[in-house]
Amino acid sequence: MITIDFDSEKIYKTGRTPINLQNFRKPLGRVHIIAERCKECGYCWTYCPKEVLEKSDYVNKNGYHPPRVKKGRENDCVACGMCEAICPDFAIFVEEIKNE
Amino acid sequence: MNKKLIKPGNYFMNGNFACAEGALVAGLNFYAGYPITPSSEIMERLSYRLPQVGGHFIEMEDEIASMAAIIGASNAGAKAMTATSGPGFSLMQENIGLAVITETPVVVVDEMRGGPSTGLPTRVGQGDIMQAMWGTHGDHEAIAYAPSSVQEMFDLTIKAFNTAERYRQPVIVLTDQVIGHMSERLVVRDLSDYEIVERELREYPDPIGKVHDFSRDFVPMVIAGKGFHYNIDSLTHDERGYPSNDPMVEEVMVKHLIEKIRKNEDKIVEYKEYFLDDAEIIIIAYGITARSSIQAVRELREKGIRVGLFRPITIWPIPKKRIMELSERVNAIYVPEINFGQYSHAIREFSKSPVYEIPFPPGKVPDPKRIVRMIEGGS
Amino acid sequence: MVEEIVHPKDAYLRSDRFPHIWCPGCGLGIVLKSYVDAISKLDIPYNNHVLVSGIGCTARLPGYANVDSYHTTHGRAIPFATGLKIVNPELQVTVISGDGDLFNIGGNHIIHAARRNMDLLVVCVNNFNYGMTGGQHGATTPEGARTSTTPYGNIEHSFNLPYIMSSLGASYVARWTSLHVRQLTRSIMKAMKIRGFSFIEVISPCPPNFGKYNRFSDGLSQMQFFYENSVLDNNADLSEAYIDFTGKRPLIVGEFVHRIRPSYIDLEKELIRKAMEEP
Ligand SMILES: Cc1ncc(C[n+]2csc(CCOP(=O)(O)OP(=O)(O)O)c2C)c(N)n1
Ligand code: SF4
Ligand code: SF4
Ligand code: SF4
Ligand SMILES: [Mg+2]
Numbered sequence: 001m002i003t004i005d006f007d008s009e010k011i012y013k014t015g016r017t018p019i020n021l022q023n024f025r026k027p028l029g030r031v032h033i034i035a036e037r038c039k040e041c042g043y044c045w046t047y048c049p050k051e052v053l054e055k056s057d058y059v060n061k062n063g064y065h066p067p068r069v070k071k072g073r074e075n076d077c078v079a080c081g082m083c084e085a086i087c088p089d090f091a092i093f094v095e096e097i098k099n100e
Numbered sequence: 101m102n103k104k105l106i107k108p109g110n111y112f113m114n115g116n117f118a119c120a121e122g123a124l125v126a127g128l129n130f131y132a133g134y135p136i137t138p139s140s141e142i143m144e145r146l147s148y149r150l151p152q153v154g155g156h157f158i159e160m161e162d163e164i165a166s167m168a169a170i171i172g173a174s175n176a177g178a179k180a181m182t183a184t185s186g187p188g189f190s191l192m193q194e195n196i197g198l199a200v201i202t203e204t205p206v207v208v209v210d211e212m213r214g215g216p217s218t219g220l221p222t223r224v225g226q227g228d229i230m231q232a233m234w235g236t237h238g239d240h241e242a243i244a245y246a247p248s249s250v251q252e253m254f255d256l257t258i259k260a261f262n263t264a265e266r267y268r269q270p271v272i273v274l275t276d277q278v279i280g281h282m283s284e285r286l287v288v289r290d291l292s293d294y295e296i297v298e299r300e301l302r303e304y305p306d307p308i309g310k311v312h313d314f315s316r317d318f319v320p321m322v323i324a325g326k327g328f329h330y331n332i333d334s335l336t337h338d339e340r341g342y343p344s345n346d347p348m349v350e351e352v353m354v355k356h357l358i359e360k361i362r363k364n365e366d367k368i369v370e371y372k373e374y375f376l377d378d379a380e381i382i383i384i385a386y387g388i389t390a391r392s393s394i395q396a397v398r399e400l401r402e403k404g405i406r407v408g409l410f411r412p413i414t415i416w417p418i419p420k421k422r423i424m425e426l427s428e429r430v431n432a433i434y435v436p437e438i439n440f441g442q443y444s445h446a447i448r449e450f451s452k453s454p455v456y457e458i459p460f461p462p463g464k465v466p467d468p469k470r471i472v473r474m475i476e477g478g479s
Numbered sequence: 480m481v482e483e484i485v486h487p488k489d490a491y492l493r494s495d496r497f498p499h500i501w502c503p504g505c506g507l508g509i510v511l512k513s514y515v516d517a518i519s520k521l522d523i524p525y526n527n528h529v530l531v532s533g534i535g536c537t538a539r540l541p542g543y544a545n546v547d548s549y550h551t552t553h554g555r556a557i558p559f560a561t562g563l564k565i566v567n568p569e570l571q572v573t574v575i576s577g578d579g580d581l582f583n584i585g586g587n588h589i590i591h592a593a594r595r596n597m598d599l600l601v602v603c604v605n606n607f608n609y610g611m612t613g614g615q616h617g618a619t620t621p622e623g624a625r626t627s628t629t630p631y632g633n634i635e636h637s638f639n640l641p642y643i644m645s646s647l648g649a650s651y652v653a654r655w656t657s658l659h660v661r662q663l664t665r666s667i668m669k670a671m672k673i674r675g676f677s678f679i680e681v682i683s684p685c686p687p688n689f690g691k692y693n694r695f696s697d698g699l700s701q702m703q704f705f706y707e708n709s710v711l712d713n714n715a716d717l718s719e720a721y722i723d724f725t726g727k728r729p730l731i732v733g734e735f736v737h738r739i740r741p742s743y744i745d746l747e748k749e750l751i752r753k754a755m756e757e758p
Contacts, residue, residue: 032484032486034484034486036498037497037498039498039502039503039504040503041503041504041697041698041699042504042697042698042699043504043698043699043702046699046702046703047658047702062498064503082660085509085512085513085516085660085661085664086509086658086660087508087509087512088501088504088505088506088507088508088509088511088512088657089497089498089499089508090486090488090489090492090494090497090508090512091486093486093487093488104755129566130562130565130566132558132561132562151750151751151753151754151755152754152755152757153755154751154755155751156565156566156747156751158561158565160558160561160591161558161587161588161590161591162587164554164555164558165555165557165558165561165587165588165591166558168551168552168555168558168559168561168562168588169558169559169561169562169565170562171551171559171562172531172549172551172558172559172560172561172562172563172564172566173562173563173565173566174562175549175559175562175563176562176563176564176566176567176570177566177567178562178566180562180566194552194555195551195552195555197552198551198552198555324529324547324549324563324567324570325526325527325529325547325567325569325570326526327526328547329526329545329546329547329548330547330548331493331541331542331548331549331550332547332548332549332550333542333550334534334550334551334552335550342493342496342542343539343542343550
């Protein structure tokens with residue numbers, strides 16, 4: 001279901017930018033949040049390289065604020081999968097949107 | 101039958117070798133152990149013999165590891181065993197509990213020597229009787245066989261495997277230094293004459309749908325790698341194998357573990373009786389002490405004292421019904437043991453007549469003369 | 480905003496047990512993710528995967544993965560796993576347990592498993608303390624660090640795990656932090672393919688215990704410490720790879736050892752073959 005497995009180092013904050021960047025198709029991702037599993041550790045919004053996530057004001061049944069996609073940044077997720085990989089609670093995942 | 105198993109015939113063999121050969125006949129295919137006198141010959145023998153029959157032998161770093169390894173091996177489908185003596189038996193106790201709670205069949209041979217602590221490494225003792233029952237913490241039932249001859253080292257080791265498989269429970273062969281080290285006649289029958297219980301394995305897909313079913317005494321065991329994807333837990337767990345803090349879950353699980361043995365006590369319990377028909381006094385003795393005791397019985401009978409011997413083959417569960425019955429028709433029960441009173445406590449719980457201890461300090465085979473003197477003396 | 484959706488990794492989890500017991504910001508969920516990610520990508524038959532653990536917060540991990548799992552006694556996962564593996568070498572046996580479980584109470588077992596080159600993958604989640612029992616000090620607690628039993632600071636020298644494992648002869652040794660998720664996943668995949676003993680240390684935050692006692696206000700601040708101090712060095716001099724939390728030393732991570740040495744299972748197979756052939 002999740003097909004993104006390109007080398008994420010390229011896109012990490014600390015990564016290099018390829019000189020032929022314009023030749024790359026920028027992937028687009030859609031973020032899914034399983035709000036009730038979230039424990040508000042903040043890892044997803046801290047380590048999202050595109051900074052598209054933030055803490056929401058929704059409070060789940062355990063009293064935690066799950067993440068949400070920032071207003072106006074809906075098309076900026078590049079489906080790198082970092083949020084999904086770093087979430088200790090299996091509360092967030094991304095789906096790459098194919099053929100735009 | 102594997103042609104590398106012992107052949108039928110008469111042998112002159114020591115108890116440790118007989119135990120090892122019996123285990124092979126029972127289908128042992130994994131042994132893990134750590135050397136300790138007086139049981140080391142069992143592992144030495146098996147280090148040579150197990151690979152010949154395609155089995156696995158590993159010398160572990162200690163007895164804790166040995167116990168853990170045989171439980172792991174059994175969960176992969178092997179008939180597994182370890183052998184040790186007092187200090188090692190102490191180290192194994194925590195994981196004996198793991199075998200109990202995970203209902204893993206394994207066989208543990210404990211060859212008793214003098215204690216406490218390192219004690220008398222090369223000399224006999226019988227001080228682990230209570231440890232075999234209550235050594236591991238928490239509620240549980242124990243099954244322990246007490247061989248008192250080389251023949252029984254062979255026969256009862258086979259039986260221990262059968263019982264372990266049948267009841268999904270660790271089973272102890274509780275023997276002693278003298279029985280392990282002495283050599284005498286061993287008769288091996290045609291191997292097809294021996295009852296060998298093979299483990300009932302769960303088939304995948306699982307008809308039960310959960311790893312445990314506590315409403316039934318026994319369900320076929322699940323082993324690794326078959327597709328079940330179950331959790332096997334040392335924590336108190338429910339039927340799905342999931343850990344739980346709920347006292348109700350504990351009650352259901354522990355009752356199941358205990359009841360599966362208690363309900364079948366009559367099938368498990370074994371004993372032998374000698375000269376009991378007209379006996380007014382009974383000696384209850386096991387292991388090497390039973391051999392001294394039968395000598396004492398003969399001498400006492402020559403003197404006209406009507407004494408008989410009751411020998412529990414299963415130390416645990418204690419043959420309580422029979423002890424109760426017998427105690428009603430005799431005047432006294434004497435319990436010689438190479439300790440300062442252990443099994444006597446358990447016997448006293450079920451005896452209707454007075455129970456007298458005949459304690460022997462560890463280090464020597466009990467002297468029948470002393471048993472004679474104590475009984476003649478009347479206390 | 481709340482979407483009723485199923486996480487793609489749920490198929491590899493006992494999702495009926497979620498949310499798991501781990502604290503907010505605990506790194507253990509990330510290790511679980513890496514493990515299931517690795518097994519989902521590998522060509523090893525799924526039913527062959529077995530997880531074994533001792534006791535501790537980390538040791539709860541196998542209970543959440545939908546594979547055959549064994550939660551054994553404190554410190555004894557490795558010998559248990561040894562028995563499983565020897566009897567059925569087809570199994571891919573992975574031990575995931577805590578630093579205390581593997582290196583304090585179980586220290587004797589891990590050194591011998593490595594020495595034997597036993598065909599196991601051991602993932603040690605190092606949170607520098609005994610998380611489960613309230614953050615007491617252990618063999619991995621860095622010098623000077625505070626824990627619930629070192630209120631004056633730890634005066635004991637601590638273990639440098641990759642250095643120990645390498646010197647014991649492990650076939651594969653790596654160290655990551657729970658921030659290095661992808662590297663960890665790749666490491667697990669690689670280690671599972673190696674014959675012999677593989678060891679991966681995962682440095683992981685424990686916010687309410689080690690974190691709290693050592694001025695990391697939450698998991699994130701500990702993760703930030705990893706982020707700022709981790710240095711990838713596959714050729715590191717492992718004797719220098721010990722950890723402190725002063726920030727004066729880099730936190731060396733990487734794949735340090737990958738060597739080929741006959742594994743226990745291979746050698747045992749040969750031994751049994753010879754013994755069985757004897758007349
Ligand atoms: C024999 C025994 N001693 C002590 C304990 C208590 N105990 C449970 S977990 C644990 C420490 C676990 O530490 P670690 O392995 O580092 O796991 P963590 O919780 O940090 O993940 C201890 C001491 C026990 N369960 N068994
Ligand atoms: S996949 Fe997650 S981490 Fe990556 S860009 Fe999208 S939201 Fe950010
Ligand atoms: S990483 Fe997971 S648990 Fe942490 S805030 Fe994000 S969604 Fe919540
Ligand atoms: S105590 Fe520490 S190790 Fe245990 S769950 Fe909490 S954060 Fe994780
Ligand atoms: Mg720990």
